[in-house]
Amino acid sequence: MTKPPKNALRTRIVNNIPLAIMCLPAAIYMFCFCYMPMFGVVIAFKDYNYVDGILGSPWVGFEHFKFFFESNEAALLLRNTILYNVLFILLGTFLKVLVAILLYEITSRVALKAYQTSIILPNFISWVLVAYIGYALFSSETGMLNAILNNLGKQDIQWYSEPKYWPYILTIFEMWKGVGMGCIIYYAALMAVDKSLYEAAEIDGANRFKQITSISIPTILPTICILLIMSVGGILGGDFGLFFQLPRNSGALYPVTDVISTYVYRGLTSGEMSSTAAIGLFQNAVGLVLTLGTNLFVKKVNPENAMF
Amino acid sequence: MKKSRFINYKTFIHLFFILYALLCIVPFLLVVSISFSSEYDVVNYGFSLIPKHFDLSAYKQIFKAPDTLVNGYLVTLFSAFGGTTLNILSVSMAGYAISRDTCAFKKPFTIYMLITMFVHGGLIPGYIIDTTVFHLGDNILYYLINGMAGAYQIFVFRTFFSGIPKSLIESAQLDGATELQMLFKITIPLSKPVIATFTFTGILGRWNDYSLCMYYMTDPKNYNLQYMLQQILNEAQFLKMLKDTMPALEDVVVPSETLKFAMCVLAAGPMVALFPFFQKYFAKGMVVGAVKG
Numbered sequence: 001m002t003k004p005p006k007n008a009l010r011t012r013i014v015n016n017i018p019l020a021i022m023c024l025p026a027a028i029y030m031f032c033f034c035y036m037p038m039f040g041v042v043i044a045f046k047d048y049n050y051v052d053g054i055l056g057s058p059w060v061g062f063e064h065f066k067f068f069f070e071s072n073e074a075a076l077l078l079r080n081t082i083l084y085n086v087l088f089i090l091l092g093t094f095l096k097v098l099v100a101i102l103l104y105e106i107t108s109r110v111a112l113k114a115y116q117t118s119i120i121l122p123n124f125i126s127w128v129l130v131a132y133i134g135y136a137l138f139s140s141e142t143g144m145l146n147a148i149l150n151n152l153g154k155q156d157i158q159w160y161s162e163p164k165y166w167p168y169i170l171t172i173f174e175m176w177k178g179v180g181m182g183c184i185i186y187y188a189a190l191m192a193v194d195k196s197l198y199e200a201a202e203i204d205g206a207n208r209f210k211q212i213t214s215i216s217i218p219t220i221l222p223t224i225c226i227l228l229i230m231s232v233g234g235i236l237g238g239d240f241g242l243f244f245q246l247p248r249n250s251g252a253l254y255p256v257t258d259v260i261s262t263y264v265y266r267g268l269t270s271g272e273m274s275s276t277a278a279i280g281l282f283q284n285a286v287g288l289v290l291t292l293g294t295n296l297f298v299k300k301v302n303p304e305n306a307m308f
Numbered sequence: 309m310k311k312s313r314f315i316n317y318k319t320f321i322h323l324f325f326i327l328y329a330l331l332c333i334v335p336f337l338l339v340v341s342i343s344f345s346s347e348y349d350v351v352n353y354g355f356s357l358i359p360k361h362f363d364l365s366a367y368k369q370i371f372k373a374p375d376t377l378v379n380g381y382l383v384t385l386f387s388a389f390g391g392t393t394l395n396i397l398s399v400s401m402a403g404y405a406i407s408r409d410t411c412a413f414k415k416p417f418t419i420y421m422l423i424t425m426f427v428h429g430g431l432i433p434g435y436i437i438d439t440t441v442f443h444l445g446d447n448i449l450y451y452l453i454n455g456m457a458g459a460y461q462i463f464v465f466r467t468f469f470s471g472i473p474k475s476l477i478e479s480a481q482l483d484g485a486t487e488l489q490m491l492f493k494i495t496i497p498l499s500k501p502v503i504a505t506f507t508f509t510g511i512l513g514r515w516n517d518y519s520l521c522m523y524y525m526t527d528p529k530n531y532n533l534q535y536m537l538q539q540i541l542n543e544a545q546f547l548k549m550l551k552d553t554m555p556a557l558e559d560v561v562v563p564s565e566t567l568k569f570a571m572c573v574l575a576a577g578p579m580v581a582l583f584p585f586f587q588k589y590f591a592k593g594m595v596v597g598a599v600k601g
Contacts, residue, residue: 012410012412013412015410016410016411016412016413018486018487018488019405019408019410019411019413019487020405020413022401022402022404022405022487022488022491023401023402023405023406023413023417025397025398025401025402025456025457026398026399026401026402026421026456026457026462027402027417027420029398029453029456029457030420030421030424030457030459032437032442033434033437033438033453033454034424034428034429035424036429036437036441037428037429037430037433037434037437038427038428038429038433039429039433040429040433040434040436040437041429041430041433043432043433043436048436050440053440054436054437054440099328102321102324102325103325105318105321106321106322106325111322111325114329115325115328115329116587117584117587118328118329118332118333119325119328119329119332120587120590121332121333121336121580121583122332124512124516124579124580124583124590125516125576125579125580126515126516126517126518126534126576127516127518128516128518128534128535128537128538128541128576129339129537129572129576129580131538131541132339132537132541132568132569132572133335133336133338133339135541135568136335136338136339136342136355136569137338137355139355139565141351141354142350142351142354142355142565143354143355144338144354144355144356144357146354147353147354147355147356150354176331176332180328180332181590208317240519241518241519245518245538248541248542249542264430264431264432265431265523267432268431268432268435268523273432273436276432277430277432277433280430280431280432280433281430283430284427284428284429284430288426288427291426292426
């Protein structure tokens with residue numbers, strides 16, 4: 001009953017031509033803008049110059065890596081990047097879960113909509129606009145905070161040149177921008193909980209707090225785990241806009257605001273291509289290892305929660 | 309007794325959210341209010357939430373010579389709408405192709421895409437390839453091409469398209485429809501929610517993006533709104549250039565602080581004002597993202 005195999009193969013190929021053409025734009029794009037830069041990382045092991053290009057520039061081996069890790073900057077950048085990311089992940093998760101649980105208590109549709117719309121607004125604006133808000137608050141001559149300090153009879157603070165305030169400022173703005181949107185995913189998970197569980201608990205005499213700790217939190221625990229795992233891979237990444245736009249690239253603040261991403265960007269503007277490409281490669285390689293590693297770990301412990 | 313305690317704890321939650329909502333909205337009001345303040349008040353008393361004197365001179369100044377702003381708008385609109393259209397087209401086609409049972413290269417192509425999600429060349433190699441091989445530095449076309457295809461988007465489309473009843477597509481096939489016709493006449497009309505979500509996130513992402521412009525564009529003609537705003541805020545030089553092109557108003561101090569904020573309101577305001585109407589699509593996008601592909 002089956003057709004001759006050769007003919008079937010031909011039909012199959014002919015049928016697949018339109019499908020292949022449909023994939024072509026995406027495939028070519030990925031080749032040019034994802035795969036070619038992947039091979040472009042060889043410049044991290046070369047001394048890149050424009051005249052010789054990527055292929056012609058001389059090899060230097062691990063020179064750039066050695067230079068970076070022996071410099072004082074490496075320790076500072078790694079400390080800033082990792083500490084900020086760990087802080088943002090932990091504090092962010094805590095606040096998002098908290099807001100989601102509180103949001104779940106709101107039963108009025110109108111109030112719910114109003115609150116949701118306002119708290120996710122900061123997520124949808126660009127970091128440039130956030131920098132304007134920051135400038136309105138912190139500008140040393142005209143900023144609102146200094147005006148308030150003056151009214152209280154206190155001295156002005158030069159916000160953009162005083163590093164000690166910035167860990168707090170960065171954390172507050174990162175939370176301000178991300179928590180409202182981030183809580184929605186936990187809120188959606190809470191909405192999936194069977195309402196009769198709460199009713200049953202209430203009949204058994206559990207108060208609202210008890211219901212939250214023994215029903216709400218256990219149900220969103222898998223979601224919390226998945227999102228935590230997914231964020232581990234980005235521990236050397238970081239929100240470029242937060243660290244670059246908000247402090248307005250102020251050099252005096254680098255000790256507390258400089259992270260790998262901003263350092264790499266400055267390498268691009270100063271033309272130090274090879275040495276910063278090496279740092280970028282290090283950042284991406286660590287990210288890849290962490291992502292694959294955590295996924296492997298989760299797969300062993302609980303295959304349900306693995307990403308792939 | 310029990311009733312009154314119940315009201316109390318709900319009231320606290322409402323109070324919390326009212327404060328939180330204010331915390332999110334008031335900073336925008338501050339920006340708007342500064343733009344309507346007079347330069348004299350700003351210089352002498354600092355920025356404040358309520359303008360001491362209502363003053364439109366910053367806006368008047370901008371509207372006398374709106375070229376920079378208009379150019380920024382044109383570039384941003386080109387990028388937001390052109391780029392997003394191209395993006396949706398390319399990812400929906402690819403997602404459709406690998407959702408078909410007849411697709412023979414599903415597996416290798418999926419792996420090809422998956423790799424791009426985890427392995428990155430990084431900023432610098434990407435910059436060198438884009439500028440030396442493709443000559444996209446200072447090229448307005450880069451706004452169209454950038455972000456044209458993302459593996460993640462293609463996977464979401466594939467998952468969504470796979471949920472559409474096969475019989476619909478098969479019957480169209482029997483009627484002699486081509487793959488392209490089946491995509492545009494059957495699959496896409498049935499996928500409005502996911503298309504809407506990606507369209508809005510695409511437009512918003514391109515609207516808010518300053519980094520592409522910052523990395524690749526040097527000619528002020530190619531500056532988009534966000535980068536223009538960044539330059540105005542951070543570089544006195546740029547502000548001076550901007551003011552030189554504007555004829556000064558008679559017997560008025562040239563506003564510089566308020567001018568920055570008026571520019572900010574004019575450039576970013578429309579999107580912030582439109583946002584509440586499209587908000588639900590973004591929230592949906594968040595949840596779409598949570599589904600394991």
